[in-house]
Amino acid sequence: MPDLEPPQESPLPLLEQRVASLEAELQASRQDALTLFTEAPVPYLLLTAQGRIQEVNRAASGLLGRSREVLIGRHFSQFLAPESQGSFELLLGQAVQHGLSRRGEAQLLHADGSTFEVLLDLDAEKVDGDFRRFRLVLTDITAYKQAHASLLDTTAAQQEQLAQHSVRIRELNQELEQVMTVFVQQLHQPLTRAMNFLGLARTERTPQEQQQALLHTEQAVQQVFALMASIDRYMQMRSMRVRLRPVDLHSVLKEVRKNAQPAMADRNVQLTFDPLPTLQGDPRALYLVLDEYIANALKFTKEREMARIHLRVKDLETEYHIGVEDNGTGFNMRQKDRLFRLFSRLHSSKVYEGSGVGLITVRRSCLRFGGRVWAEGKVDQGATFWFAWPKQPAIRD
Missing domain, CATH: 1.10.287 (Helix Hairpins)
Incomplete structure (x- = not known):
């Protein structure tokens, strides 16, 4: 008699066991996800495309002051102040149409009737190819x-x-x-x-x-x-009421030289200058600056057999640097900060007359146009008094 093969075990029970195991794992994963959602410290809600609440966690329930049973199925806009409802509908409509993440602000109504400010972060989730479910995160920004x-x-x-x-x-x-x-x-x-x-x-x-x-x-x-x-x-x-207009420094210097003639009388004075630019400014203000600087140079060169005074010009990108250079007494650079102070003097009034007001007047005049002043010098080797004048000045009162 032929040997009889033992009956083979059907694979169906094994498949059923596997399916049961996978379903248990899936159920456990869902439970874990639900627990994470429910216990998350951040207020979360799940909304439909119509704005109705599908699910809500404890943090969101606490923020709204209402239980989960009261919130489920209600339209979220019911819990917003009237002035915020339109903004939320617009935010939801954009999320339904375009997806992606949307952010806005709104006033939320608490169960006790109080309102507080929240930040709305709305994320769209596709279901069967359409944006049908939305995660809403609430952040209290009151x-x-x-x-x-x-x-x-x-x-x-x-x-x-x-x-x-x-x-x-x-x-x-x-x-x-x-x-x-x-x-x-x-x-x-x-x-x-x-x-x-x-x-x-x-x-x-x-x-x-x-x-x-x-x-x-x-x-x-x-x-x-x-x-x-x-x-x-x-x-x-x-x-002085000043206004901006083109000013030829050659014309200004001509007037300054006329005013300086009495101080130059009976003296050997050599006054030279670089090509002078036309500046945007006020002629009276520029006259005041040059007049004070040249008078200052004449004063501190009076002990020289020949006084040499030269107007230097540097054409930079945004401004002109104009200096009055002399071969006079000069000064110690450690004292340069005292030069443009009111009533401050570096030399005795018994030797060099002066009020200590001229240079502060120059400084104030330049500042009105956005300029600045400074000086360079060496003891007994002369000095150069500079002023920077913007090419596009702005009057500052």
Whole structure:
């Protein structure tokens, strides 16, 4: 008799076991995913394409102040302030049509009737080729909004205070200018009388000692006159109404040389210059700068047998550098920062006259047009006083 083969075991039970195992794993994975979703610290919602809530986690329920049973199936816009509902519908419509991630802000309504600011992050998920389900993440930004609003309020208050301070400073500046102008005008008359008296008192029959004392007094009054003239010029510059127009520096220098003729009389002065540009500026302001610089050069070269003064020009990309170079007394570069301070002097007034106002007037004039000033020098080897003038100046009051 032939051997009988044992009956083979059907593969169906094995497949059924495998399917059962996979279903158990899938169920476990779903449970894990649901747990992660439910317990996530970030407020999550799942929405339909119509904006209805399919699922919500605990964080979102807590944020809205409503249970999951109350939220499921409700339209999300019901929990938004009326002014935010339109923005949300637009955000959802864009996500339905184009997918991708969308972000917006809204006011959320809590169950107790209060509102708070939230950031909406909406991500689209395709189902059967269409964007049909959407993940919505809510971020409470109320504290940020409040801080931002507080910052804006503080900034507005500070700007208001700054505006008030600016008005007050302008008023005080105007008052100071008026006081200084009137002071100079009122002081001029008694000083003139004093000069006349000193001239009459100092005669040939006046004893020598008295003549010397009267001469010193007369020189002191002349210094006061010079100081008054410098202050008056400074105040005029501060209140000068300037406007931008092309200014040929050759024409300005011509006028400056005319004014300098008395100081150059009986002296051997060589005044030369590079080709001078045409600047955008105000002719009175540029005249003031060159006049002060050249007067300064003439003053500090008076001990030289031949005074050499040269106007140097450097044409840079955005500005001109113009310097008045001399072969005079010069100065120590360690003291350069004192040059453009009000009433600051590097040399004794007994040797070199001056009020200490001229260079600060130059500085102020250049600053009004966005320029700047500086100086270079060596003791007993001369100095060069520079000013930088922008090619596109802007008037600054």
